[in-house]
Amino acid sequence: MSEHTITVAGVAVDTRHWIGGERVASAQTFPDVSPIDGSTIGGISRGTAMEAAAAVAAAKAAFPAWAATSRAERARILHAIADGVEKRIEELAIVETTDNGALLRSHRRGVMPRVAHNFRFFADWLLKLEHEDFETRGHTNHVSWDPAGPSVLITPWNAPLMLATWKVAPALAAGNTVILKPAEWTPLTASLLADIATEAGLPAGVLNVVQGYGSEIGDALTSHPDVRRISFTGSVPTAKRIAESAAANLTPLSLELGGKSPLLVFADADLDLAVDLAVEQYDNAGQVCLAATRFLVEESVAEEFTRRFVEKAGQLTQGDPRGEATDIGPNIHPLQLEKIDGFVQRAVAAGARAVIGGHRKDGQYYAPTLLTAVAQDSEIVQEEVFGPVLTLQTFATEDEAVRLANDTRFGLAATLATGDPERAERVTAQLVAGTVWTNCFFVRDLQAPFGGSRHSGVGREGGTWSFDFYCDLKNTVTSPNGWNNHG
Template sequence: MSTEPLRIGDHLVSPDHYIDGARVPGQRSFELFSPIDQRVLGHVAEGDEEHVEAAIQAAQRAFASWSALTAAQRLPCLERFADEIGRRAQALCAVESTDAGVLLSRMQHGVVPRAMLNIRWFARHALELQDRPIDTEQARHIVRHDPAGVTVIITPWNAPLMLSTWKLGPALAAGNTCVLKPPEWAPLTCSLLADAADAAGLPPGVFNVVQGTGATTGARLVADPRVARVSFTGSVPTARRIAQAAGANLVPCSLELGGKSPFIVLEDADLDAAAATATLMYRNAGQVCLAGTRLLVHEQVADEFVARMRPLVDQLVIGDPREEATEVGPIIHPRQVERVQGFVDRAVAGGAKLLWGGGRHAFGALYFSPTLVTNLQQDDEIVQNEVFGPVLTLQTFGHDDEAVALANGTDYGLGGVCYGETAHATAVAERVRTGFIWVNSFGIRDLAAPFGGIKRSGIGREGGEWSFEFFCDVKDIVLPKKPFRASFAHR
């Protein structure tokens, strides 16, 4: 079935899949709308069994030649890929802002430059993964990072461009070929990413995009025995289904999942700085997995902290994310708005107190007011489970041990924030069980550093050599230093 290109402002986006270097239409399609105003944007091709089969076959064929290249030989092509992303910056910004409701200013100043860096940095870092010798008394070991094979990448709707390139960068640089399944609620920048790859001259089949739902298209991809790796960012329930399907074929999975991160404010914290950073947790309408959504504040400074945070929240500009002044945009989908509202309503019904917010904002149907809930128990649903909206909780503590107990008292362990005198905050941070934690800061990321969570927040680490450890098969070639004579004694 032929589908018409989608027009987003001055930009046209193909609604078709990208398989083996060509656009491929689908027999079925699904409707796409903008969370900004719920305006229908058009229809996007939905992948079926035939598309999944074609994409995996294309990736298999391309793997033989792509994996045979050295990192230095792949580098120019991936550098061009990063350049082509930059050439499409205006389109990528406009499209993702409209498609996913992301702030246009954030796309311009943060996401697109980061997407380019994701491809370029990993392509260059792969050069450092040459054969590494390890010398022992008995032998010289040559450690290689070999390409693993066909890689399936599944990304979420809150940051489709950034997270797609975050995974594609190391996967392609390692010599793998990829099939990307974009989020069905916000697939359009992944389609533009295919245009960039095509213009950069990535060989056919090295990078494929198959659109569709997780329950059908995604499920077929992750269950295919020809797949060598699965990299997923999203929810815990979906991750369980992916792990079960991939596990049947013993396929390694990298799972970056939800967060319920603590934001600890110690009694010796700079309250102005802490309050300003806490207000940032409402960005992207709270649809950020690593946000510190549980405010844990020392009882001696809790009232003052709230008093300093409230005017900052009141000043937040809620509105159309395409406007320069906007600081909080819409929630992605009506189902997600209902989910967020349900968490708040149940908390209030159970005795929680609203300090501000609590419901939909007057700007539009998918806009939710920044909300702070207090008078909570540690086992309350809203404390324990990820809301994924502009909703924070507030609990107080009397000493460091209590702060640590509250921080560690959920099934999640992605990130965290700790404000206080540097040595004091660092000592507390060391006791918080998360994959990472920021001291007197938030959001500082370096591609060389590990990223990922513990407990229900995921399996594995992304970034730097950790990405290559996942996307590669690590092999040890052993060269004995003395003549070897076979003997049962060597067993």
Template sequence: MPLPLPQPQSLSQPRRPGARRPDGLPDRIRHWIAGAPACSADGAEFDVADPVTNTRYATAAAGGPADVDRAVAAARAAFPAWAALGTRERASLLVRIAEAVEAREDRLAEFESFDSGLPITQARGQARRAAENFRYFADVIVALGEEAYRVGSQQLNYVVRTPAGVAGLITPWNTPFMLESWKLAPALAAGCTVVLKPAEWTPLSAGLWPEILTEAGLPAGVVNIVHGAGEVAGQALVDHPDVPLLSFTGSTDTGRHIMRCAADGLKALSMELGGKSPVIVFADADLSAALDSAVFGVFSLNGERCTAGSRILVERPVYEEFVARVAERAERVRVGAPGDPATEVGALVHPEHHARVLAYVEAGREEARLVAGGDRPAGLPEGNYLRPTVFADVPRDARIFQEEIFGPVVAIAPFDDEAEAVELANATRYGLAAYVWTGDLRRAHRMAHAVESGMVWVNSHNVRDLRTPFGGVKDSGLGREGGAHSIDFFSETKIVHLMLGEVRTPRFGADSEEGRTP
């Protein structure tokens, strides 16, 4: 029998609903091209709102093809000198960028929380991770060697890695500044110059890059930023003939569109796309540890994370108990103002996204058993809020089981044996991450190999080493980033074959030439 579901506790009640405006909030956010702020060529702008009140706090330049042209031209002009710079010099600049990010940690976190709705404590973690990205890739580029192959005593083959050119970076809105750093750092380390197109819903923290990069001493034009809608500014960047490679993080549908557009130019692509990652809990697992991981994995960052464990698959002997415990914890999650340090789930990023997530909740009510959340928290009459939502007994063909929701909503389903667990885990078109909880080491290895995903965590939540490859299979993406994989993407490699001994080439035509009469 299922355990009785608890009533919401007092600590789960929403906290101060207001959105505190950070100090130094700009009224206008402009492009940054060739080392200087710039308005759009046609003067176009768009309004930017905070997710707690959904009221405008600034206007941002709305870029178009002319602005992307200027940014690409600036990046091309800066490329020869930047590409020629030694790896130690580039690494030193990356370290100075990291220091400049760290010096602004509090301000950056306040901007990120205000603009995206992320709880302030989690936004601080993103700021620290952004600085670490630059420090890490500074180390990588200095330590990274190039391959050499000796073919007996006759030949030496060696690989030369050179910067690929102007890189187009298109980043999402869920953890904007950190994911911008995740692409900027390896691109700069590899010697590329950059045109960055930040997400239009969350442009605020991207506005800090100009002062950070200028303070660090980055030459003008090495990094250029063009704001605007993906359909306009992003499209212009994808289509630009002088941008040979594109790194994109976002939805699968947008990724497909970019692939089609990039085909004519044969552009190199690295794309981290959607996810519907399973958390697989066996009866012999440490259920308390699995519970902590499952709840954190789907509700942290407001559930707006690509690697969220948004499907929990539980072995039947412990299924009802685990459902009840997840529901209890979901009811106790603190929902409130993003700037409140006690908040665990803040406001979803934008009214359009909020409406989309609510539509999935309504679909889930028809498809499964709602055991927690599913509505607006009491005391928060405005803003993009949703109580953490838990559905149980979710069939495999349900939309909430199959489709990426990207919010604080989780689907739970039972399984009877290992084979069914694998089948259910692989039953979606996505394959980004997976989480396996079991006390059986042999089973852990079997499951890790059988689940179709680019990454698997065993008896762990999402703790990631920057040296490891990041990416997915199926509809979750194309390529891998992280460590040397990122440097490889932003580089061209050339193999040089050098003969060390006497050349002995078959002499086609030589005999007939010698025997020919004048």
């Protein structure tokens, strides 16, 4: 076993970068720490501008051949990658749980199968991607999707491999080459993905994985003149820096950013369903960008809703995410835990009441929290916490509910519970959000557009929208005249 290989729950993981089909070590490393118990998993190669340049050069060199590869062959390789993921679901699940603290049972049953599905979906979508030709004054218009070039994909720590492959799969399907930069808090499964892709026959340089801190390697990637696409999921401040970095080269961006999504509960809703939806917002210890963290409940049912919510939330089990019965695991990092607690303590000092929770627990665990008596313009209502912290406000009218729901700088998602289909239609038409769920939550289909409004993002991905982003769309107009007569 190499000195650069660590063993995570019996799984060997290479800690070096993957550049141009080879493992590349950096002069320095950074520690990867498990949120489960705070233990150091290992030292990860710490990339710099030098590794960034090497990865972009490898992607640029590999691009012409990969772009010229037939759709059928690209799709075949993506399906082979999916096969490799499915063979290693158990290994990927335990490594990712160790690295980011999310539930092992969720990784086994949902997240890692979804990783494989990401590759299969975009492989299949590629094969049916087309636009019907159309006529203009006797001329034929033909729309095509041309590969754009090397693509930098910067991914978050809350669902590392699933969200990475949500970008990697369509970028590769489109014929682009990729430089994947995983979050420094959760780099391990990206390294395993490089192994799986290579075993599946992906040519050298088509997928590159570089690790490190944003300030040391991320900036060098996003400002590189040979990069033709940048896709980022993360915070608004980081997105602004990336946009500034990309501006000099006019590099197209896709940004999926934060959220402060509402859950609107009307008096005519199935209250048990509404409570189930509300408690679901503690999923992944509240570290979900789409989470409906602001409960907006009609006054006449607010007391009963709160009572039932407190009762159901009290049944959740918080602890080691490797346990089958665990519902809520740890938060990702001491810095994130400090941020979460700071939000809560400032809110309480300003007059908020913690109906449940409101405090840290041992290690990197934060008690599931519900705050009431919060003002609409308060920090806790307006800013993303990204932890198991929810707020509850009441409304008297439908118009007030919509006003409160839309009164933040975000617009990623919204959820509403109502028994009236006409009300649902009226309200959803007025909500500012990229995704709206009615009487459900987190139902996602890859053929649907995904993204946010306002400060929640720029652009949409999913289905054809992903290919629209990762490709240069071309319209070829052909005259019926001028052809040589070849008999």
